[in-house]
Amino acid sequence: MKRLLSAMLLIAGLGALTCVHAEKADATKPTNVEADQMQYDDVKQINTFVGNVVLTRGSILMKSNKMVVTQDPAGYQFVVMYAAPGSLASFRQKRDGGPDQWIEGQAERIEYDDKNEIMKLYSKARMRRLENGKTTDEVNGEYISYDTRAEFFTVHNTSGGDSKPGAGRIKAIIQPRADTTKAP
Template sequence: EADSGECDDLKQVCVLVGNVMLSKGTLRAGGERVQVRKDPEGYQYGVIVAAPGKLATFRQRRDSSKPGLEEFVEGHAERIEYDEREDTVKLITRARVRLLENEVQRDELRGDAITYDQRNAKYFVTGGKPSADPSNPDGRVRGTIAPRAQAPSDGPSSKAGNVALTPAKDIVTPRSN
């Protein structure tokens, strides 16, 4: 969806402008201007640029190995680059990525640039120069990583966790000097 667009079949390039919303499988992306091109092997590459003062967006559903768990990665930046061949999403300038589990935020990363390697579920974050951005004035990488529940094991630590506590029978009064 877009307000206007122009496609060149010979060059395999399409440019969409004005409140653009794209969908490809479970990937959703939006911005003010989007350019999509296809290489001779059929891989697609997209560049999404936000309107001045705004942020471009993307949202991708991840495959979850846990039943009943829906995982999404969503991000915002002034510019987003999608590379189908490398299976990466690069967020450039005022970048932010969040991992959601059943629509509840688990993790968040912020920096000047973030590369999300979808194939390996890895994030690479770089800081930038100090800026006037109130959420990150010193330009450093910021992150919030939520703790994960540990699976129970048969080791000694799991058995120690099942020990019942009982009150002491003999309480000694402390000596005073």
Template sequence: MKRIVPFLFLLLGVAAQASAEKADAYKQTKIDCRKCDQDTLTGIALMDGGVTITRGTMLIDAWRGRVETSPEGYQRATLEAGSGSKVRFRQKADGPGEQWMEGEAERVEYDDRTGLVKLLSKARVQRLQDGALVDEAVGEFISYDSRKEQFSLRNTSTGDDRAGAGRASIVIQPRRRPPTPVAAGTVTP
């Protein structure tokens, strides 16, 4: 089974068929922002004022963020949207053709040690293949375990399932195509 590349985000093969581009794990991470404070002793970086993170094919845009790096090198990140906007990401996925993962939420959390990604509040994730939508998940909370390639959707931004709180949805496009019709008067073998 393919594994999602650890770091900030390398998200959700909704049907567990695509994983983030493996080569991205060995690329440098570049963070552009208006303001960034990094404490090399604690391993904490605080970014604010429009944050753009790139690593290989991965691109993340947020208003503010916090990245903690443990002494062992694991990273835990929290990215937040500004008022009226969302954290957005896009990354090329391994697999045949041009596959891309993209999505958005008001808050995104990633824990490199556990491989768990959480999209909180107005979350949406899509998998595109050759420019066409293949799969989509929408909900208040989307959690993805990149090690087990399993995901969960819940109807509240806290990850709880509460009656009357709304609905989550998954759209899975058909993988099979209808048979090609045979023209009238043709003989099929």
């Protein structure tokens, strides 16, 4: 019975972790990119930025060594960010629901599908939820898929997006939530 209760509490905690609301106002903001170099292929609609790449759009901040942006005929963008050897690409975005709530992630490669609003983190993947400057929840694995629309993510122990026995372990740290229904 004690194991069942512990498992139920862990599942409830993970459910709270997946409730990550990205700031909706970011969608209406202009995208600004800084890099050491840029190449643009107008025919293929591919833009490549290389060297200390920094992308900002509203509260979104993305950093990598190389970023490739492909645009489809409907105007949706697919972004792939690559880390420099020995480092990690990263993103950070303000969340709706409070004045100081953030989601951030790091990995060797990060892909973002603008049309489906899915972020995929590959190799040494890590996502954290922050509130008032403090980490409230954190997950680590070789692969994280984060669906920003459904507010749902999965974590796997291989960078191929699946889990295999003996391939390593994922890790989740879920902080206790304050009970706001009790009087002080």
